[in-house]
Amino acid sequence: MSLLSGIAESTVRLATPLLLAAMGEVVAERSGVLNLGVEGMMLSGALVGFAATAVTGSAVIGFFAGVIAGMSLALVHAFLCVSLKADQVISGIMITLLGTSLTTYFGQSWTGENIDGFSTIAIPALSEIPVIGKALFAITILDYLALLLVPVVWYLLFRTNIGAEIFAVGEDPETADTAGVSVFRIQYACVLIGGAFAGAGGAQLSLAFTKFWTSEMTTGIGWIAVALVIFAQWQIWRVVVGAYLFAAIDALSIRSQGSVDGQLLGQEVLTDLVNFLINPQVMETYPYIATILVLWYVMRQGNLNELGAPRAMLQSYSREQD
Numbered sequence: 001m002s003l004l005s006g007i008a009e010s011t012v013r014l015a016t017p018l019l020l021a022a023m024g025e026v027v028a029e030r031s032g033v034l035n036l037g038v039e040g041m042m043l044s045g046a047l048v049g050f051a052a053t054a055v056t057g058s059a060v061i062g063f064f065a066g067v068i069a070g071m072s073l074a075l076v077h078a079f080l081c082v083s084l085k086a087d088q089v090i091s092g093i094m095i096t097l098l099g100t101s102l103t104t105y106f107g108q109s110w111t112g113e114n115i116d117g118f119s120t121i122a123i124p125a126l127s128e129i130p131v132i133g134k135a136l137f138a139i140t141i142l143d144y145l146a147l148l149l150v151p152v153v154w155y156l157l158f159r160t161n162i163g164a165e166i167f168a169v170g171e172d173p174e175t176a177d178t179a180g181v182s183v184f185r186i187q188y189a190c191v192l193i194g195g196a197f198a199g200a201g202g203a204q205l206s207l208a209f210t211k212f213w214t215s216e217m218t219t220g221i222g223w224i225a226v227a228l229v230i231f232a233q234w235q236i237w238r239v240v241v242g243a244y245l246f247a248a249i250d251a252l253s254i255r256s257q258g259s260v261d262g263q264l265l266g267q268e269v270l271t272d273l274v275n276f277l278i279n280p281q282v283m284e285t286y287p288y289i290a291t292i293l294v295l296w297y298v299m300r301q302g303n304l305n306e307l308g309a310p311r312a313m314l315q316s317y318s319r320e321q322d
Helices: 003-030 038-056 059-083 088-106 133-137 141-159 161-171 173-178 183-209 221-231 236-255 268-277 286-301
Strands: none
Touching: 003 038, 003 133, 003 141, 003 161, 003 183, 003 221, 003 236, 038 059, 038 088, 038 183, 038 221, 059 088, 059 183, 141 161, 141 183, 141 236, 161 173, 161 183, 173 183, 183 221, 221 236
């Protein structure tokens, strides 16, 4: 396998959990509910999916168990934010802390275990295309699923009546309610969809990528997903580009050997600088640095609406629902 092929293949696999989590976050935020609990939901999906697969021997059952685990925490978030009108930021952080704590405690007995998980499915002929063949056409069913869900989610949000209702609720829930749209049901459904996608992303990590469980294995992917949605200005196709960009940086850090030929550069200082920048340990920090920069940019703007955020995001709609 060539270096470029290896990087391309790693990029696609690394992008899947981030892409799934970010797409779910777009749906939730479009309805006006910020979900900072993505990290906890992903961890829950990863552990429950792994445990269910280990017990039943079926990766499919494990995957759906992981999705349900993510939805369960999302239901708690929806109940707090939509029904009880709790602060969305505080609720989301609590969900992440809850998911992290529960998976750390209950996951101890599963540490060190291995499963078969999902195997690679190669499409004849297409998988032999140079560079991108194995990256796009010799991946697991969950990687294919993430790619297929991109146009589905885009179409749902931007080309259907349901998508129009979601946008209406996220922009002006009072007007949407007056027009007969159930704000309560739309927000609950969108938060649950976001949780399902987060749980699926977590399950992909333990069932298709690593095929083992370890505490806090998401390593901040959930937080990156939240920042990515803001960076992409709540647009699905921009989320895709961002997810693959972050994943490419991760892939480079994994593949990098941390060395550069000084003769090509001609300057020892420059060589040392480049060696430092492409050091795998240093490159692992790049996604988090990018996340911090995105959040700093948002704070500097002072108004999420200027970036295209749903106008009613972070605002609780207080009218009692049926």
